[in-house]
Amino acid sequence: MSAMSTPTAQAPPILHLSQVVGSPLRDADGGRLGKVEDLIVRLGGSGYPPITGFLVSVAGRPSFLGAERVSEIGTDGVVMRKAKLDMRHFERRPEEVLLKRDLLDRQLINVQGARLVRANEIELALVGGSWRVVGVDTGARGGLRRLLPKGLGAHIATGEFLDWAGVEPFVGHVPTVRLRVPHPKLAKLHPAQIADLVEAASRREGEEIIQAVGDDDRELEADVFEELDDQHQREFLEDRPDAQIAAILARMAPDDAADIVGELDEHRREPVLALLPVSHRIKVRALLGYDPAEAGGLMSPDFVLLRGSTSAGDALSAVRASTIAPELLSTVFVGPAEGPLEGGVPVTALLRVEPGRKLSTIVKHETPCLAPDASFEEVAREMADYNLTSIPVVDEHKQMLGVVTVDDVLEAMLPRGWRRRFGLLGED
Amino acid sequence: MAVRVPPVMRRIRSATRGRPRLPARLSPRRARIFAVLGLLGPGLIAANAGNDAGGIATYSSVGAKYGYELLWTMVLITISLALVQMLAARMGVVTGKGLAELVREEYGIRWSVFATSAVLVANTGICISDFVGIGAALGLAGVPVQVSVPLAAVGIWLIIVRGSYRSAERIFIWFTIPFFAYPIAAVLAHPHWTAVGKALVVPQLHTSSAFLVLLIATTGTTITPYMQLYLQSAVVERGVRDDELPQEEREAVAGAVFANMIATFIIIATGATLFTHGIHNVSSAAGAARALSPFAGHYAEALFGIGLLGASLLAAAILPIATSYVVSESLGYEKGIGRRRQEAPVFVNIITAMIMLGAFVAIIPGVPVISLLVGVQVVNGFLLPINLFFIWRLSRSRHVMGERHTRGLLDGTAAVTVAVTSTLSIALVVITLSSL
Numbered sequence A: 001m002s003a004m005s006t007p008t009a010q011a012p013p014i015l016h017l018s019q020v021v022g023s024p025l026r027d028a029d030g031g032r033l034g035k036v037e038d039l040i041v042r043l044g045g046s047g048y049p050p051i052t053g054f055l056v057s058v059a060g061r062p063s064f065l066g067a068e069r070v071s072e073i074g075t076d077g078v079v080m081r082k083a084k085l086d087m088r089h090f091e092r093r094p095e096e097v098l099l100k101r102d103l104l105d106r107q108l109i110n111v112q113g114a115r116l117v118r119a120n121e122i123e124l125a126l127v128g129g130s131w132r133v134v135g136v137d138t139g140a141r142g143g144l145r146r147l148l149p150k151g152l153g154a155h156i157a158t159g160e161f162l163d164w165a166g167v168e169p170f171v172g173h174v175p176t177v178r179l180r181v182p183h184p185k186l187a188k189l190h191p192a193q194i195a196d197l198v199e200a201a202s203r204r205e206g207e208e209i210i211q212a213v214g215d216d217d218r219e220l221e222a223d224v225f226e227e228l229d230d231q232h233q234r235e236f237l238e239d240r241p242d243a244q245i246a247a248i249l250a251r252m253a254p255d256d257a258a259d260i261v262g263e264l265d266e267h268r269r270e271p272v273l274a275l276l277p278v279s280h281r282i283k284v285r286a287l288l289g290y291d292p293a294e295a296g297g298l299m300s301p302d303f304v305l306l307r308g309s310t311s312a313g314d315a316l317s318a319v320r321a322s323t324i325a326p327e328l329l330s331t332v333f334v335g336p337a338e339g340p341l342e343g344g345v346p347v348t349a350l351l352r353v354e355p356g357r358k359l360s361t362i363v364k365h366e367t368p369c370l371a372p373d374a375s376f377e378e379v380a381r382e383m384a385d386y387n388l389t390s391i392p393v394v395d396e397h398k399q400m401l402g403v404v405t406v407d408d409v410l411e412a413m414l415p416r417g418w419r420r421r422f423g424l425l426g427e428d
Numbered sequence B: 001m002a003v004r005v006p007p008v009m010r011r012i013r014s015a016t017r018g019r020p021r022l023p024a025r026l027s028p029r030r031a032r033i034f035a036v037l038g039l040l041g042p043g044l045i046a047a048n049a050g051n052d053a054g055g056i057a058t059y060s061s062v063g064a065k066y067g068y069e070l071l072w073t074m075v076l077i078t079i080s081l082a083l084v085q086m087l088a089a090r091m092g093v094v095t096g097k098g099l100a101e102l103v104r105e106e107y108g109i110r111w112s113v114f115a116t117s118a119v120l121v122a123n124t125g126i127c128i129s130d131f132v133g134i135g136a137a138l139g140l141a142g143v144p145v146q147v148s149v150p151l152a153a154v155g156i157w158l159i160i161v162r163g164s165y166r167s168a169e170r171i172f173i174w175f176t177i178p179f180f181a182y183p184i185a186a187v188l189a190h191p192h193w194t195a196v197g198k199a200l201v202v203p204q205l206h207t208s209s210a211f212l213v214l215l216i217a218t219t220g221t222t223i224t225p226y227m228q229l230y231l232q233s234a235v236v237e238r239g240v241r242d243d244e245l246p247q248e249e250r251e252a253v254a255g256a257v258f259a260n261m262i263a264t265f266i267i268i269a270t271g272a273t274l275f276t277h278g279i280h281n282v283s284s285a286a287g288a289a290r291a292l293s294p295f296a297g298h299y300a301e302a303l304f305g306i307g308l309l310g311a312s313l314l315a316a317a318i319l320p321i322a323t324s325y326v327v328s329e330s331l332g333y334e335k336g337i338g339r340r341r342q343e344a345p346v347f348v349n350i351i352t353a354m355i356m357l358g359a360f361v362a363i364i365p366g367v368p369v370i371s372l373l374v375g376v377q378v379v380n381g382f383l384l385p386i387n388l389f390f391i392w393r394l395s396r397s398r399h400v401m402g403e404r405h406t407r408g409l410l411d412g413t414a415a416v417t418v419a420v421t422s423t424l425s426i427a428l429v430v431i432t433l434s435s436l
Helices: A099-103 A140-147 A184-188 A191-200 A203-216 A218-227 A230-238 A242-250 A254-263 A266-274 A278-288 A312-321 A347-352 A376-385 A406-413 B028-037 B042-048 B053-066 B071-095 B099-107 B109-140 B145-162 B165-175 B177-188 B193-201 B209-222 B225-238 B242-275 B285-331 B345-363 B369-396 B398-404 B408-434
Strands: A024-026 A032-042 A051-058 A061-066 A070-074 A077-080 A096-098 A107-110 A115-118 A121-127 A130-137 A161-163 A167-169 A331-334 A343-346 A390-394 A400-405
Touching (some): A032 A077, A032 A099, A051 A096, A096 A099, A115 A191, A121 A140, A130 A140, A140 B109, A167 A184, A184 A203, A191 A203, A191 A218, A203 A230, A230 A254, A242 A278, A254 A266, A266 A278, A312 A331, A331 A347, A331 A400, A376 A390, A400 A406, B042 B071, B042 B225, B042 B285, B053 B109, B053 B242, B053 B285, B071 B099, B071 B209, B071 B225, B071 B408, B099 B109, B099 B225, B099 B369, B099 B398, B109 B225, B109 B285, B109 B345, B109 B369, B145 B165, B145 B285, B145 B345, B165 B225, B177 B242, B209 B242, B209 B369, B225 B285, B285 B345, B369 B398
Parallel strands (some): A024 A077
Antiparallel strands (some): A024 A032, A032 A051, A051 A061, A070 A077, A107 A167, A121 A130, A390 A400
16 A cells, blocks of 8 residues: 555654543653643644644643643653643644644545545654654544553554655634645645545535645646536635636636636626636637537637648647647647638647648648537537547638537546546545 | 637527536526425435334324324424424535534544444344335235345345435435325325314323323434434535525425324324224234224225335335445545445445345344334434434534524524433333333
């Protein structure tokens, strides 16, 4: 199992959170002062989060104890440096969470497996001179240890250890930490995987994922929105102000943006459209005019169209210079800017011929094309018959309007319930 | 390079149309129609699963033994059930988590494992009794148990494990159609309607212990823990959005009211026939059906049998699901109806094991169904107060529910309901145990 690894090379002894919580608080001479209630940890930095303090109860009174005042942590208790008790009232500082109350038993993101797991146990170890959270136990053993009496539980080894480097906790339910802790590890995931996590998580947790992704990388946020299913797109967009929706839409491919605008409530469509950049708005508005189930609704208005007199070398430079999505560039279309489409030339064909050849000599004139009102079945059949990854859409004068790519067709063809399964079968 | 924008389209079609697979945005009028259809959902399924073999046996006994005298309790029980189901639905919508999941997060692993074990034991018992019910109902039509029960088990397993959530839900809703047999049977039995009306509003009490036991048993069988567990998990799996909350709550309430109306009709049907003809003891649901026929004709027996079959099938499907949700939620495993074994092994295995066990035990000749039901009742009696307490605490917690936490009158009513229901169910446990 790839997710299992020892926390460090020296493999320091691991301490289980459940063995520390509830253990006695002792003074330097071993005298019992009170009880450990919870451990405080600071998230947000890189590496293993350090323990910054303890929530203890002395004579029934809850108090805070800074980590610097503790000399030893073990299963038989937490030992204070000085016997003197000078304890403050606990107040959360930013990025601080309580291990037992806020993390234990709750859901976490297993970043490596791109799935949600539950923390059955939290593992601590002495790393770089201070006690830190090194990982969580997601297996049954961690849970079993906590069910058994303490003496028996101590004999149970860690089950499925998951290193903290591969874990992102949810902190949305922690009052003061809310939205302050970034989730940098999420950026390593593919947008589709993040979307799957959002769909699998509860509403609040999903919101937290999207928020974290958005704070970090607006581009990635838009990609995640493209990948979300329609129900979740609507759910997470509806509460946002128009300007924010427009900002996300502006980063999307026009066909995906049009789909989302179609999802919005009627009265919000115009205000959101009005906030889009002009060129984007025109494209989206045009696409909105088509039935989403037909070729016009599936197509993207971005494509490269060149005159027949262009040389293959120039065509390749045009592809190179173009900023549109790669799947739309697999074929270069040939024809006058205003006039009938002559056909398409795959980019691979451009690479194979000598750079001086004119496009008109290599264009495939029998390239199939579709009317904007071609049904979805027709689109799929045509692409399957001709083994195409993209197919042009033309108006009645054969003027090119857009291109339907195979990914749009696949998405619509996928049976219900399939999408969510992506990533949930992670290797771990 | 000519990256071009297409000319503005001449043929503007309505952009309101969704993708082929998707429902379009609804106009207010259509939305209203769908709101009515939305009444058919997890709330209806969950509450109606309560009218299963055990429930029908209890209601029949009530009718046979005391006629209409206990009808007034059904009114109170309905209010309690509707309230509890509504809170469960609300928690599901707001938190997006099942009850077992919330208990684990807020009260720790020990409570959640304790409650989960109780659910596992109690629900397995009820599941067995429902397969017995399926066998008994089809036995009225002359189908041997050895044929009917395995067939039903395979069918239920396929629906849960091979279907999607939506298709399973749709089939479950069809299972509730046979419930309409009871109102018809009740009408065929020619009850004294004025007496029925009076009994519904005027409380009547006896001090005999048999009366109290039956009253408590009625409460216990009508408000069962798995209903809330199933409803909340199903709402989560359905992915109900925040703004659909009122509709979901209405559905939970309507489901509870419908289920208890059916139960009331069972009491009326048996009260009008068995009670008036001096047959005061009914030992099983199938016995009740058979006992009806001399007075209400063979149609009554057939109708009663059909109702029993539908109810038992529904409960036999819901119980494994509810149980499996709870176990998977509290232990943190992958879950969901329609998941294959390799995707959610624990979830599917629990469902498979429960259906197999239920069907297997039901086939064994001479299984002491009655003592089994008594045992189940005891475990359920312990479980219900715990369950209700968690529902009450969690739904009023601002920390969990945010702005939607219950307060004021609703919270007070919930507290009273929880207290009274819990007292009754503990009393049932005590009475059952002391009579052993």
